[in-house]
Amino acid sequence: MFRLDGTKALIIGVANDQSIAWGCARALHAQGAEVALTYLNDKAEPHVRGLADQVGAKIVMPLDVRKPDQTQALLDEIGARWGRLDTLVHSIAFAPRDDLHGRVVDSSAEGFALAMDISVHSFLRMIRLSEPLMDRGGTCMTVSFLGASRVVENYSIMGPVKAALEAAVRYAAAELGPKGISVHALSPGPLQTRAASGLAEFDALLSDAAARAPTHHLATIEDVGAYAAFLASREAFNVTGGVHPIDGGYSIVG
Structure with missing residues (x-):
């Protein structure tokens, strides 16, 4: 129904083949987009380069969002x-x-500030640097979670952080809409990623989600990728500012 042929996509956050970012990269590539990937550090580089080969990524660069020189170098290379x-x-x-x-x-004040900087403000920084390259319009997406709007046991500090991220999405969408740039938050239900495994009692959360979701299926990175690919398409040009649940209905049950 839609294609992304000729479009260019930057995917930040691929760590391994279980990453949500990898699901997005693979789906965008499958629909015709050319993709660029980043890796966090030397340890991650071999894993990401192996995946980059699978999607034909020619731009594969380091990105620690706490290092402004790396961020600028990445966008300069894309330009x-x-x-x-x-x-x-x-x-x-x-x-x-x-x-x-x-x-x-x-x-801690330091921990809260670091979580906000990496999880929220880095998205705004990346949008600001990408904006000049989106002079014909574009799509910016980030990843949130139900814990932004509802207390999820053991999600802890990331709840307020993701709430701030969702608010940032709305404001950025309002500011960039006149330029044809849409901004979205993808909100998958609990799924097995390396990052999520750092949460306490995460396996119990997965089991609960599968049991309570109306579909009785956990979200997958393929589900998220398919939704991201649609939002990147011309057919979704008039959709912006939303938080998009991709969770088998888990977010609608009490």
């Missing part, structure tokens, strides 16, 4: 090689272990 950017997928989040495993009211 030089492609001359434009159609789709940005931001799928990174972080909180220090002690803050993630503790009470929200006990979170």
Whole structure:
């Protein structure tokens, strides 16, 4: 029904073949988009380059969003090689272990600020740097979770952080809509990724989600990727500012 032939997509957050970002990269590529991938550090590079080969990614660069020089170098390379950017997928989040495993009211100022910087403000920074390359319009996506709007046991500090991320999506969508740039938050239900495995009692959360979701199926990275590919298409040009549940209906049950 839709194709992404000729479009250019930057995918941030691929760590391995279980990453949500990888599901998005694979789906966008399957629909015809040319993709660029990033890797966090030297340890991650071999894993990401192996996946990059599978989707024919010619741009594969390091990106630690705490390092402005790496961020600028990435967008400079995209500008030089492609001359434009159609789709940005931001799928990174972080909180220090002690803050993630503790009470929200006990979170450290330093840990809270770091979680907000990496998980939220880095998305805004990436949008700002991508904006000049989206002079013909574009799509920016990030990844949230139900814990942004509802208390999810053991989600802890990431709940307020994801709530801020969803608010940032709405404001960015309002500001960039006149330029034809849409902004979205993808909100998959619990699924097995390396990042999610850092949450306490995560296996119990997976079991509960599968039992309570109307479809009785957990979300997969393929589900998220398919939805992301649609949002990146011309057919979705008039959709923006939303938080999109991809969870088998888990978010509608009490």
